[in-house]
Amino acid sequence: MSDTKACIVQRDRTVLLECGHPGFEEARGKLAHFAELVKSPSAFHTYRITPLSLWNAASLGWTAEEIVDALASIARWEVPSALIQDIRSLVGRYGKLRIEVGKAEAGKLRLTASDPQLLDEVLAIPAVQASGLRRAAPEQAELDAVRRGRIKQELTRLGYPVLDLAGYHEGQPLQLGWKAQGGSFALRDYQQAAADAFEGVAGSGGSGVLVLPCGAGKTVIGLGVLEKQQCECLILTSNATSVGQWIAELTDKTTLDPSQIGEYTGQKKEVRPVTVATYQILTHRRSKEDEFEHMRLFNERNWGLIIYDEVHLLPAPVFRATADIQATRRLGLTATLVREDGCEQDVFSLIGPKRYEMPWKELESMGWIAKVECTEVRVAMEPELREAYAYAEGKEKFRIAAENPGKLEVVRRLLAKHPEESVLIIGQYIDQLKQLSESLGIPLISGRMAHKERGRLYESFKRGEIRVLAVSKVANFAVDLPDASVAIEISGSFGSRQEEAQRLGRILRPKNGNNRAYFYALVSQESKEEDFAIRRQLFLVEQGYEYSVRYDSDPGLFRSGASHERASSHPAKDRPIPDLKEASSRP
Structure with missing residues (x-):
C-alpha cells in the first residue's frame, strides 16, 4: 500500500x-x-x-x-x-472456448471447451441451442461451418469470447510486389510490426483489428498485409474519396496493373482481382423492403482477404454479411475502436480482436505525426440568442448553440493569427458553413458537391493555391491533406468521440519545420455544447492530448506567436457525460 x-x-x-x-x-x-x-x-x-x-x-x-x-x-x-x-x-x-476444424464430414467445425462444465453452461443457453450446436464429446460440440460467425457473435455477447482457430481458405492467388521507387520500398518499423501482428502465430492470426493514429499509414499497412497474402482482395472503405486514395496507393506502390484494380461505387461497378468499394454502396437498396443487392460483392470473386477500412464505421448490414464469411481472412483498420452505437463487441467477434495498437503520443514522439496543440474556445452568445436558446428544447437547443453567429468573428481572428498556415474549417451544419464560406470568401466542400469538383479543390489546397478550406462532415474520414496544419471545428455531431478524433486526424500528417499543428474546437459558452465537448474529447484525452480552455474575450488567444498555455482538460467540475440517446429530450 x-x-x-x-x-x-x-x-x-x-x-x-x-x-x-x-x-x-x-x-x-x-x-x-x-x-x-x-x-x-x-x-x-x-x-x-x-x-x-x-x-x-x-x-x-x-x-x-x-x-x-x-x-x-x-x-x-x-x-x-x-x-x-x-x-x-x-x-x-479468453481462449477457454475454441472453434477448430472438425474431423467429421466437410462443412463441419467443432467448438472445444476447456472443461465439460463450461460446455454444459454454453449448451444450456437458449440462443446457443437454437444455433444447432450438437454435443459430440464431453468437451466438444459440432457446428455447421456456415454458423461460425453467428455463434461467435452470440457467445461474445453472452460473455463467452471464442478463440477462432478454424483457419481460412486461401482465395484466388494474385501475384504482386512492391514497386521500386528510387530503391526498394519498405514499411516503417511500426507498420511492419502491425502487419506481422495480423499474421499472428500458430494459426491465431488472419483476422483482427490494427489500431493506429490518423496519418500513421494504415493504408500502406493494408497493402503490406495484401503483399504478404498474395491473393485477391476486397477493400471496403468509408467514401468515394477514400476509394480513390486506396486505388492511387495500390497503383503507386505495388506492381499491380491498373487493369487488375476495380472501383465499386455509385459511379462505377468494376469487379476485379483487387476491388475497392464503399460501405454506402453495399448498404444501398431501392426501398426498405428490398434486399441489399450489392452485398453479392462478398461472393463475386474468390477473395482471400477482406480489408475493412475505418472499421469503427461498419454498418449493421455489413456485420450480418461478415458473419457468413468467417472462412475469409479479415483485416480491420481504424484510428479508434470507439463506436457510438455500442457495437464494439461485434467488431471483436466478427472482424477479430485487437491485434496491434500504436498509442498516438508514442508515434508523435517518433516524429511520424505532428504535435498538436488543442484548444477549446468558449464563445459568448448575444442576449437575443441566449433568450432563444433558453426557450428552445432538445436538439434545437443544441443546434442554436452550435450555430452561434459569434463563432464567425472568432474564426476571422484565428485565421489572422495563422496567416501562413493551411487551415481547415470543419462543421456539421451546411447553412452555417455556407454563411461562413460567403463571409470569408473561401470555398466550401460538402456532400452535395460532385466528386470531381471536390478532388479539384483538394488538389488546389495541397498545392497551396487555396489556403483556407471549409468542409462539412465529408472530410471527417480518409481525406489526405498533408499540409493542413490548423483545424477549426465550428460545430459537430453532439458528443461523438470518433468524430473528434478523426477531425484532429486531418492535421496529423508530419509537417516541415517544427512539426506542429493546432486544433481549435469552438463551443458556445454556458450551453449544452460545453457538456457534449467533454464527451467528444474523451478518446483524445485518453491518448494523452490536453485541451486548454480559453474564452473569446481573451485577447491573448488571438495573439500571433503566443505560447500555448498548458492547462488541464476541463475546468474543475465533474459534470456527467451526457447520454447521446437523451440528446433530444434533455433541457
Whole structure:
C-alpha cells in the first residue's frame, strides 16, 4: 500500500486517476492497455475495466496476473480482492472456448471447451441451442461451418469470447510486389510490426483489428498485409474519396496493373482481382423492403482477404454479411475502436480482436505525426440568442448553440493569427458553413458537391493555391491533406468521440519545420455544447492530448506567436457525460 501512487482502484471496476499526480503519465499509459476512459474532469479521470477491454488486452498477450500487477503498481491502496477475482475470471475466459476444424464430414467445425462444465453452461443457453450446436464429446460440440460467425457473435455477447482457430481458405492467388521507387520500398518499423501482428502465430492470426493514429499509414499497412497474402482482395472503405486514395496507393506502390484494380461505387461497378468499394454502396437498396443487392460483392470473386477500412464505421448490414464469411481472412483498420452505437463487441467477434495498437503520443514522439496543440474556445452568445436558446428544447437547443453567429468573428481572428498556415474549417451544419464560406470568401466542400469538383479543390489546397478550406462532415474520414496544419471545428455531431478524433486526424500528417499543428474546437459558452465537448474529447484525452480552455474575450488567444498555455482538460467540475440517446429530450 502506498498513498503516493496516482490511482484509486475500486471494487466496481472503476479506476480514478489523479490528474495532477507526478505518476499521471505512467499510470495513464498502463491503464490504456486494459481499461476505457469514461470521464475526464480536471481533478480525477475515471476509467472503467470492462470485459471487452480485458479480452482485447488478452488478445494482445496480457495475462490476468500482468494486469493485476500493473494495477497494483499504480494503486494508492491495495487492489480489492473481489476485483482481482473478476479480472482473473474474465481474462481466464479468453481462449477457454475454441472453434477448430472438425474431423467429421466437410462443412463441419467443432467448438472445444476447456472443461465439460463450461460446455454444459454454453449448451444450456437458449440462443446457443437454437444455433444447432450438437454435443459430440464431453468437451466438444459440432457446428455447421456456415454458423461460425453467428455463434461467435452470440457467445461474445453472452460473455463467452471464442478463440477462432478454424483457419481460412486461401482465395484466388494474385501475384504482386512492391514497386521500386528510387530503391526498394519498405514499411516503417511500426507498420511492419502491425502487419506481422495480423499474421499472428500458430494459426491465431488472419483476422483482427490494427489500431493506429490518423496519418500513421494504415493504408500502406493494408497493402503490406495484401503483399504478404498474395491473393485477391476486397477493400471496403468509408467514401468515394477514400476509394480513390486506396486505388492511387495500390497503383503507386505495388506492381499491380491498373487493369487488375476495380472501383465499386455509385459511379462505377468494376469487379476485379483487387476491388475497392464503399460501405454506402453495399448498404444501398431501392426501398426498405428490398434486399441489399450489392452485398453479392462478398461472393463475386474468390477473395482471400477482406480489408475493412475505418472499421469503427461498419454498418449493421455489413456485420450480418461478415458473419457468413468467417472462412475469409479479415483485416480491420481504424484510428479508434470507439463506436457510438455500442457495437464494439461485434467488431471483436466478427472482424477479430485487437491485434496491434500504436498509442498516438508514442508515434508523435517518433516524429511520424505532428504535435498538436488543442484548444477549446468558449464563445459568448448575444442576449437575443441566449433568450432563444433558453426557450428552445432538445436538439434545437443544441443546434442554436452550435450555430452561434459569434463563432464567425472568432474564426476571422484565428485565421489572422495563422496567416501562413493551411487551415481547415470543419462543421456539421451546411447553412452555417455556407454563411461562413460567403463571409470569408473561401470555398466550401460538402456532400452535395460532385466528386470531381471536390478532388479539384483538394488538389488546389495541397498545392497551396487555396489556403483556407471549409468542409462539412465529408472530410471527417480518409481525406489526405498533408499540409493542413490548423483545424477549426465550428460545430459537430453532439458528443461523438470518433468524430473528434478523426477531425484532429486531418492535421496529423508530419509537417516541415517544427512539426506542429493546432486544433481549435469552438463551443458556445454556458450551453449544452460545453457538456457534449467533454464527451467528444474523451478518446483524445485518453491518448494523452490536453485541451486548454480559453474564452473569446481573451485577447491573448488571438495573439500571433503566443505560447500555448498548458492547462488541464476541463475546468474543475465533474459534470456527467451526457447520454447521446437523451440528446433530444434533455433541457
